[in-house]
Every structure is written in structure tokens, then in C-alpha cells.
Amino acid sequence: MSFSDVLKKYENFDFDNFFKNVSEEDAGSSLDKNKLSETDLLNLLSPAAESKLEKMAKRSHDMTVQYFGRTVSLYIPLYISNYCSNGCIYCGFCASNKISRKMLTLDEIEKEAEILKQTGIKHVLVLTGEAENITSFDYIRSTLILLAKSFPSISIEVFPMSVEQYSELKAIGVDGLTVYQEVYDRDIYAKVHPYGRKRDYEWRLECPERGAKAGFRLVNIGALYGLADVRKEAFINALHAKYLDDKYPDTEIAVSFPRINSSEGGYIPSHRLSDKTFVQFLTAFRLFLPRVGINVSTRENAEFRDNILTLGITRMSAGSNTAVGGYSDDSINNVPQFDISDSRNVTETIEMLKRSGYQPILKDWELIK
Numbered sequence: 350m351s352f353s354d355v356l357k358k359y360e361n362f363d364f365d366n367f368f369k370n371v372s373e374e375d376a377g378s379s380l381d382k383n384k385l386s387e388t389d390l391l392n393l394l395s396p397a398a399e400s401k402l403e404k405m406a407k408r409s410h411d412m413t414v415q416y417f418g419r420t421v422s423l424y425i426p427l428y429i430s431n432y433c434s435n436g437c438i439y440c441g442f443c444a445s446n447k448i449s450r451k452m453l454t455l456d457e458i459e460k461e462a463e464i465l466k467q468t469g470i471k472h473v474l475v476l477t478g479e480a481e482n483i484t485s486f487d488y489i490r491s492t493l494i495l496l497a498k499s500f501p502s503i504s505i506e507v508f509p510m511s512v513e514q515y516s517e518l519k520a521i522g523v524d525g526l527t528v529y530q531e532v533y534d535r536d537i538y539a540k541v542h543p544y545g546r547k548r549d550y551e552w553r554l555e556c557p558e559r560g561a562k563a564g565f566r567l568v569n570i571g572a573l574y575g576l577a578d579v580r581k582e583a584f585i586n587a588l589h590a591k592y593l594d595d596k597y598p599d600t601e602i603a604v605s606f607p608r609i610n611s612s613e614g615g616y617i618p619s620h621r622l623s624d625k626t627f628v629q630f631l632t633a634f635r636l637f638l639p640r641v642g643i644n645v646s647t648r649e650n651a652e653f654r655d656n657i658l659t660l661g662i663t664r665m666s667a668g669s670n671t672a673v674g675g676y677s678d679d680s681i682n683n684v685p686q687f688d689i690s691d692s693r694n695v696t697e698t699i700e701m702l703k704r705s706g707y708q709p710i711l712k713d714w715e716l717i718k
């Protein structure tokens with residue numbers, strides 16, 4: 350059974366009608382349970398559960414401390430190319446956007462790595478646009494061999510690959526995969542991905558599972574909020590995380606809640622995820638998925654990141670620069686994929702965590718070869 354089979358169960362489900370009919374009592378009784386069913390999750394994602402937000406936040410905080418302690422794992426992103434062959438209409442790197450394109454050489458990547466090493470963070474997330482013909486598997490592989498000399502933990506957010514390719518990268522030292530479905534609604538998926546390899550919904554949907562099959566330690570998934578009905582998307586994303594968490598107990602599954610930010614593409618989100626609903630989703634996910642990591646990036650502003658820290662967050666990016674080559678050359682002004690809202694550097698982020706009573710984790714993994 351694949352996650353596509355799980356999705357079939359909800360193909361004709363009337364989400365609007367369900368959410369409209371959830372009462373505050375329904376949400377309250379779901380909140381009082383120790384183990385949540387899919388119906389309980391729907392109740393907690395409904396508008397009616399907004400009245401229970403304080404209690405959801407308290408339970409989510411307690412549960413996160415129970416499972417993760419007061420720790421937050423920090424990672425730093427490294428953009429190595431903004432070439433892309435896809436036409437995602439919401440993204441600044443979209444192939445049809447006339448932006449200046451850059452792909453770092455191995456020497457340039459080494460320079461970026463030198464700077465990132467000085468931050469003390471040992472978890473790096475390597476990102477590219479998805480242009481398999483330019484940032485090829487061999488290029489990515491060479492980059493990762495280079496980075497593995499400096500970083501014991503490397504995650505990738507690049508074009509979706511096969512199990513065999515992921516296994517090869519794992520042998521080099523890659524331990525994590527980030528891949529967002531972007532939008533689970535199939536019709537909207539087809540509309541916002543008009544061309545390119547990314548049009549293949551199933552290939553992308555099954556990508557996190559291919560990473561888990563290859564044995565990655567961490568697989569991070571998410572929906573990009575702004576493209577479709579946010580409550581429905583959150584529900585399917587939580588089911589996806591549960592499916593992976595149940596089936597691959599040796600892999601840490603994590604979720605992110607990226608919201609569409611301004612980009613060169615100038616896309617105006619058709620569905621808005623408010624701060625309040627973001628918090629509702631974060632806490633509902635924690636109650637439904639106690640062991641799942643929850644990641645918040647620097648897309649969110651500093652004040653909001655500080656405010657949600659204690660509610661269930663286990664992983665954060667820090668000191669991000671989304672320009673390709675931007676760490677070693679601050680004159681570089683190529684268009685970022687999205688704008689950074691939290692511009693604090695790594696030291697400031699670490700200080701913030703300590704002040705809040707949290708332990709920043711800079712390294713929690715080393716492969717013994």
C-alpha cells in the first residue's frame with residue numbers, strides 16, 4: 350500500500366461540510382484524548398477548535414518537552430544553484446522568470462562551506478532549483494562529497510530522485526531529505542505546475558518514501574500554504590507524515606509549514622494561512638503526531654518564530670542567505686527563491702534559544718565509517 354492508496358479514502362470527502370459542522374464540544378472532546386484518530390485531527394483543524402487554542406498550545410508544549418526535551422536542532426541552508434526547468438507559478442526560480450542564474454563551482458562551494466563552518470552549525474541543507482540537465486546528479490554528488498568533509502549531517506532539497514540515487518548519496522554521508530509536495534489538491538497541483546518534470550504528481554508524492562526506503566535518517570515534508578484550502582492541505586499533510594512515521598520507524602519524519610512569501614514571480618496566494626491558524630495547525634500536528642519533528646524556517650519573522658518556539662518547534666534554520674553564493678560574497682544580489690523574514694545571524698539565534706530556556710543543538714549525528 351502506498352500513500353496514494355491512503356489518499357483515495359478522502360478523494361470524495363466533503364471537507365467544507367465536515368469543518369462547518371464541527372462544534373466546540375467536538376473539538377474539546379478530541380483535545381481531551383491521549384491518542385487522536387483521523388476524525389479527531391479534523392476536529393482540531395476546524396474553525397471551531399480556534400476557541401481551544403490556549404489549551405491546544407499548552408498540551409502541545411508539554412508533549413514536545415516530553416518527547417524532545419527543551420532542544421532545538423539548528424541547520425543552515427546552502428543554495429548552490431538557482432537554475433530550474435519547472436514552471437511553478439509561485440516561485441522566483443521558475444524557468445520562465447528572466448532572472449540572473451548561477452550555479453556554483455566546487456571552488457565556490459568550498460568558500461561558502463568555510464564560512465558556514467565558522468558558525469559552528471554542523472547540519473547543512475543543500476538546495477538547488479530542479480534542473481536535472483544542469484545541476485545533474487553527478488554535480489550534486491560531487492558537491493556532497495566535498496561538503497561531507499566539513500559537515501557530519503547533510504540534508505538535500507534538490508530534484509526528486511530514485512531510491513538507488515538516494516542510496517548512493519547516503520553512502521557519501523547525506524542523512525536527510527526535504528521534499529515538499531507543495532499542494533496535495535491534484536487539480537490545483539496541475540494548474541500551478543504547468544510544465545516541467547514536477548508536473549508528475551505521483552513521482553513527487555512518493556519521493557519522501559523513496560528517501561525513507563534508502564535509509565535516510567531524516568525526511569522532512571510539507572505543503573506550501575497559500576496554494577489551496579489550508580485546512581484540507583494540513584490534514585492530508587498530517588496523514589502523509591503519519592503514514593511515513595508508521596511505516597519507517599527508523600526514519601525521523603518532520604514537517605514544515607512554509608507560507609508563500611513574496612518572490613520574483615509576484616504570485617498572490619489564493620488562500621491565506623494566518624498566524625493564528627498556523628499556531629492551530631502546529632499544535633494539532635503535535636497532538637496527532639507526538640514523535641514527528643516540526644521545523645520552522647527563516648521565511649517567518651523573528652517575533653513570530655520566538656512566539657511559537659515553545660509550542661512544538663524542534664528544528665529551525667538560522668543565519669540563512671538564500672542568494673546563490675551569498676555567504677562568501679555579500680555583493681551578490683541574485684534573486685532569492687523567497688524573502689528572508691528572520692535576518693538574525695546564527696549567534697543571535699543561539700542567544701534567543703538560550704534566553705528562552707532551550708538548548709540549541711549544533712550537532713547530533715556523525716556517521717562512523
Ligand code: SF4
Binds near residue numbers: 433437440479686
Ligand atoms: S519551487 Fe522548486 S521546482 Fe518550482 S520553480 Fe521553484 S525552484 Fe523550481
